[in-house]
Amino acid sequence: xxxxxxxxxxxxxxxxxxxxxxxxxxxxxxxxxxxxxxxxxxxxxxxxxxxxxxxxxxxxxxxxxxxxxxxxxxxxxxxxxxxxxxxxxxxxxxxxxxxxxxxxxxxxxxxxxxxxxxxxxxxxxxxxxxxxxxxxxxxxxxxxxxxxxxxxxxxxxxxxxxxxxxxxxxxxxxxxxxxxxxxxxxxxxxxxxxxxxxxxxxxxxxxxxxxxxxxxxxxxxxxxxxxxxxxxxxxxxxxxxxxxxxxxxxxxxxxxxxxxxxx
Amino acid sequence: xxxxxxxxxxxxxxxxxxxxxxxxxxxxxxxxxxxxxxxxxxxxxxxxxxxxxxxxxxxxxxxxxxxxxxxxxxxxxxxxxxxxxxxxxxxxxxxxxxxxxxxxxxxxxxxxxxxxxxxxxxxxxxxxxxxxxxxxxxxxxxxxxxxxxxxxxxxxxxxxxxxxxxxxxxxxxxxxxxxxxxxxxxxxxxxxxxxxxxxxxxxxxxxxxxxxxxxxxxxxxxxxxxxxxxxxxxxxxxxxxxxxxxxxxxxxxxxxxxxxxxxxxxxxxxxxxxxxxxxxxxxxxxxxxxxxxxxxxxxxxxxxxxx
Numbered sequence: 001x002x003x004x005x006x007x008x009x010x011x012x013x014x015x016x017x018x019x020x021x022x023x024x025x026x027x028x029x030x031x032x033x034x035x036x037x038x039x040x041x042x043x044x045x046x047x048x049x050x051x052x053x054x055x056x057x058x059x060x061x062x063x064x065x066x067x068x069x070x071x072x073x074x075x076x077x078x079x080x081x082x083x084x085x086x087x088x089x090x091x092x093x094x095x096x097x098x099x100x101x102x103x104x105x106x107x108x109x110x111x112x113x114x115x116x117x118x119x120x121x122x123x124x125x126x127x128x129x130x131x132x133x134x135x136x137x138x139x140x141x142x143x144x145x146x147x148x149x150x151x152x153x154x155x156x157x158x159x160x161x162x163x164x165x166x167x168x169x170x171x172x173x174x175x176x177x178x179x180x181x182x183x184x185x186x187x188x189x190x191x192x193x194x195x196x197x198x199x200x201x202x203x204x205x206x207x208x209x210x211x212x213x214x215x216x217x218x219x220x221x222x223x224x225x226x227x228x229x230x231x232x233x234x235x236x237x238x239x240x241x242x243x244x245x246x247x248x249x250x251x252x253x254x255x256x257x258x259x260x261x262x263x
Numbered sequence: 264x265x266x267x268x269x270x271x272x273x274x275x276x277x278x279x280x281x282x283x284x285x286x287x288x289x290x291x292x293x294x295x296x297x298x299x300x301x302x303x304x305x306x307x308x309x310x311x312x313x314x315x316x317x318x319x320x321x322x323x324x325x326x327x328x329x330x331x332x333x334x335x336x337x338x339x340x341x342x343x344x345x346x347x348x349x350x351x352x353x354x355x356x357x358x359x360x361x362x363x364x365x366x367x368x369x370x371x372x373x374x375x376x377x378x379x380x381x382x383x384x385x386x387x388x389x390x391x392x393x394x395x396x397x398x399x400x401x402x403x404x405x406x407x408x409x410x411x412x413x414x415x416x417x418x419x420x421x422x423x424x425x426x427x428x429x430x431x432x433x434x435x436x437x438x439x440x441x442x443x444x445x446x447x448x449x450x451x452x453x454x455x456x457x458x459x460x461x462x463x464x465x466x467x468x469x470x471x472x473x474x475x476x477x478x479x480x481x482x483x484x485x486x487x488x489x490x491x492x493x494x495x496x497x498x499x500x501x502x503x504x505x506x507x508x509x510x511x512x513x514x515x516x517x518x519x520x521x522x523x524x525x526x527x528x529x530x531x532x533x534x535x536x537x538x539x540x541x542x543x544x545x546x547x548x549x550x551x552x553x554x555x556x557x558x559x560x561x562x563x564x565x566x567x568x569x570x
Contacts, residue, residue: 017370018381025384025446029391031410032399046413095296102289135303138296167288196392198506199528213394217510227402237395245390246383253454 032238035231036060043227064232073215074236077195080211084133085190089183091134092141097171099142100149133194140193141186144254148179185251192241192248212237315541332542342543344518345526348433352522353501356440360497363441364448365490369482372456382453385446396439397510401426404435404511429519432512436520439507444500448493455489456482488562495558499551523547 035043037056047053064070152175160170176183198213216233245252318328336342371381388396403411404425412423425435459482467477505524508514514521514529521529527547531540 014370014375017367018377021367022381022384024442025388027410028396028399028403028442029387031403035402044408046408046410091296091299094292098289098292102292135300138300142296171292192390196390196394198392198394198509199524202509202528213392213506216392216398217394227405230399230402234395234399238391241390241392242387245386249383249386252386252389253450 029238032231032234035227036235037231038228040226040228060228060232064229064236069210069215070233070236073210073212077211077213077237077240080133081191081194084137084194085187087134088138088190089141089187092138092186093145093176093183095142096145097149097175099146133197136197137190137193140189141183144186144189144251145179145182147254148182149175152178182251185248188244188248189252192244195241311541311544314538315545317538318536328538332539335539336542336546341518341521342526345521345523348519348521349502349504349523352433352437352440352504353498356437356444357494357497357501359437359441360445360448361490361494364445364493365452365486367445367449368452368456369478372453382450385450388443388446389450391443393443393506394510396443397436397507400435400439400507400511426512427516429516432516432520436504436507436511439511440501440504443507444497448497451489451493452486455486459485491558491561495554495562498554498558502547502551502554 034048034050037050037058037060038047038054039057039059042054045054050056156174156178157170160174165173195211196213198217201211201214202217212233216237315332316327316329318326318331371378403409406412406422406425406427409425411425415423423431425431463481464477467481472480503524504522505528508520508522508525509528512520514525523543524547527540527543530536530543
């Protein structure tokens, strides 16, 4: 919507709201960071500025990163989320192309799209003990990428056909490279979601395959609440998906609304 | 992948220069994903239906009990308590998220510096691992000297029993859920608002429409499909909430924050009552399906693709 002239009072009010919102959103992250660099005694004081109010330390980071279980959980989380994302994107990109390019007589593409939608939203709880992350996130590549394939001009592929390319060659050499940025972004979204997934991780793993979210959930009961360890572990868990999400920003709205709203 | 490789060989040459036949290709492209989903969702679903007719005790099939597990759904007070907690949670969090998120989007839908930075900041909660946030919240809501009570103490409302009082524990998990998902409503609403046709609003300005008139007769109707979509996605996710209660309050104190999914999880993996847990899962499936059935009609338009 076009704004003609924003009065000064309104401007101040808007910036006030923005500051409150940013503070509200960022405070938990900052709180985790603060605790991760405080000495245990300092965590019981209400101090918020390192160096000025307390002397920061990296000892908890060093201690936590040296724990073999933490290393293994990080590794597991990494392997599982990369694997699930890659698998989902590989399967999804073909389905996305198919939905974008072909008509299916008995079930129209709109309905198929809906079916993929319902797969994500309906079933993951009921089947939590059996489903895998790749199945859980496959909706993202299918929906987002089919939208992107649809937006590609068809003439490009038709030109390839004239040059003697097969359907598959046209897909692989012409269309796929053009939507590669989208593929990468979708892969990132899938990876972040698999990383964050907790219910299957908790239900299906016991020892060897434990991932960071499960590791964190178990910690409080064996150790009590030690603010400094909470800080380090929370950041270790949160940072990978949030940093990845920032890289895929442009596509995230589409991803989360299953392609319905352009971000 | 072997499948697609063989497709490539079969259709590798295309000397005619005409668009190749689509009939085979269209199934080759679609079938891997369809099979994958069938294997990992339909079969487990059928298995869940099957197990819901049996009683499981001591880790093995005991006997066929017919509809007994479904009858228990209607008589189990613990289930009803979980359902009530979940419904309160859903109604409060989704309402607050919709109002705050859409309100913020309306307020910030204008040319301004730093909008991309703001968007980046708002994405962070959506991707912050919910379990980790729940775990972190144990320290945030720490009753003796956590930051929240410390701030409240300045205003004279010191010792809120966040995690030991049934009412406040529920409020605590709601606050965290609102923290995590209000940005989602905001970001999607903002994207929707920016897709609205500007010239329509300019025409209204020329006609001397007031802000309220524009909001009620243009913004709101035009945004309705997007808002229904957000509402549907939020309702579904909220009904399945698990991670935050599981890590912040463990369903306690008592059963005050034992949401539906947590209850089902415990039925299955703490008490190994798989038959009953399957019946519970199917009931949730029905609830969520009803939400989709009711709301999907309203948002259908934005999924329909122009050809």
